[in-house]
Amino acid sequence: MRTTTKLLAAVAGLIVILVIAAFLTDWRFLRGPVERIASDKLGRQVTLDDFRMRLRPVTRIRLQGLKVANIDGAEHPEMARADTVELHVRVLPLLHRAVVLERLAVDGARAYLARAKDGSNNWTLAREDDGGPPLDLTVRTLSLNEVEVNYDDRMLDVSAKLHAASDTPAPSGPAYGMKLDFSGKYHGGAFGGNARTGGIMTLRDSGTPFPFFIDAKAAATQVRAEGEVGDIFGDARIDVALDIAGPTLSVLYPYINLPLPTTPPYRIKGHLKRTSTQYDLTGMEGRIGSTDIAGDASYHIRPERPLLRAKLKSRVLDMKDLGPLIGVDPDEPAKPAAGMAQPQQAADRRVLPDAEFRLERLNAIDADVTLDAADVRVRGPWAFDDFSAHLILQDGVLKLVPLNFGYAGGELRSDITLDAREKLIRTNAAIAVKRARLSRLFPDVELMKKSEGTLGADIKLKTAGNSVRAMLGRADGTMGAAVTGGDISHLIVEAIGLDAGQALGLLISGEKEQQTRLRCAVATFDVKDGVATSQALVIDTDDTRIDGHGTIDLSKERLNVRLEPQPKDKSILVARSPIDIVGTFADPDFKIDKTTLFARAGAALALGLINPIAALIPLIETGPGTDADCQGLLSSMRGARNNAGGPPPPAKGR
Structure with a gap:
């Protein structure tokens, strides 16, 4: 009995010694095994100058001199390299094949990410993990300093460069600790800008969002936003003041999956919030062409198609700003100078709009939008007074129920339905002047x-x-x-x-x-x-x-x-x-x-x-x-x- 007791005591003592040793050692001897395992999983050579680990419930791992080779035939020999990478990993979730990184900090790094037209890329693992279900990866916070990412996507026709660096916060105002500069091209159109965020970005599951500011330009579209962002890889909570201006709303598609109409130059301000799968733009005010606009709007992300809701008002609606919706050119034809070629003869000129409605956009979204205008401006012999419209777009069927004008002291009422579910839009129109x-x-x-x-x-x-x-x-x-x-x-x-x-x-x-x-x-x-x-x-x-x-x-x-x-x-x-x-x-x-x-x-x-x-x-x-x-x-x-x-x-x- 005494022998058994002594044996158990010895085993327990040995376990305690091993645990103490595990907590005290820096595990640098694992550098070689880690390199071999990472190279096997990624299907390319991974090397480290140094490896350190502090075993805790939230284990801290520090990698120095990390180099990840690129795939064969790539333009750059390395896919990524970093002077220092620090990871804070929760241990218990690993038992359930979940990797929870409480913190990921990268310093002095450069990465080259590329995707070909056929969809092949240089970041996909060489082989699938056949030991069970795929790992669930969660990154809660991210810190980047002197990090450059080069992205070349031939499939989406996007090329971009991002540079992140630590920034000294101003004595007053938001505590920005990181600066991001970016530039690139999308379908041949240039974009670029800069952003500032908190020194540590909360990516998931945090009740404390980080301050955020962005000043970006895509072609002639200018976007400025300032506020707070949190849980980017989760519910992506957003609460910012938005200021956006550009030559026409239609160019925002497909940057955002919202098929907005062709419009004259615009500028819109408002307060943008995102909770779960819904964006809300409240207190909106601005101008589209000569038309003032105000109201609230929401954009709900849904599996089948997104839903746009808006209630808009205008004090003065200029009809030339609505003309492009049906293919009317808002600009008068220029008169030729003396000696110049004459324009198309009036007898041969067409006046009915011939710009085609875009079927793919009518089928890309559902919408419920109202617009009321107290006064209407219009060129020519039209006696419009006010304007009211209710647009419903559902499953590719657009209904204007109603589309009304105050007209010459009376009213012009119309109900119009456009069914865009087939190649030719089928239209029913009932119009009454009263x-x-x-x-x-x-x-x-x-x-x-x-x-x-x-x-x-x-x-x-x-x-x-x-x-x-x-x-x-x-x-x-x-x-x-x-x-x-x-x-x-x-x-x-x-x-x-x-x-x-x-x-x-x-x-x-x-x-x-x-x-x-x-x-x-x-x-x-x-x-x-x-x-x-x-x-x-x-x-x-x-x-x-x-x-x-x-x-x-x-x-x-x-x-x-x-x-x-x-x-x-x-x-x-x-x-x-x-x-x-x-x-x-x-x-x-x-x-x-x-x-x-x-x-x-x-x-x-x-x-x-x-x-x-x-x-x-x-x-x-x-x-x-x-x-x-x-x-x-x-x-x-x-x-x-x-x-x-x-x-x-x-x-x-x-």
């Missing part, structure tokens, strides 16, 4: 300012195509417009009827209070394969009825419409003749039917040779026009009639 005031439709036309009445319109189209031009060129559906109530300038009506007598009288007397009652105006078109054919086209006033017919070719952007005035009153000096609206959208032309006009003029000339007074006979209008059936016309297009606001006036007895 209670737009005639006096505000053409604010630059003095005669129209004195006209009253309200306009309603109803448009329903289905089509397929990847640009606005292609969509309209294949469209099927209906278009209708109606005007009810109010008055219209008498001079306009007489001018259309070519009633020189009354028009001259109105001009001499000054056209004050010279209005004629507008009984109704109706235009309906049936659209088939991009060609709109008139079904009804009537403008009816107390003095004149104007009938019309024709086509509008949306594919070729050509007009072919005839207006035939039928004055209801008697007058002299009438050279009534049909008017043709022809030409292109870019260069419309109004032509008088010369055959009819010359017939009257010839008769007047012939009679004038007999008796000058008799020359007026062909120019006397006896008033053959009759009232149009406004009730019947408007009932055939209930949507536009209702949008115009109110029933037509009763027929006036003749």
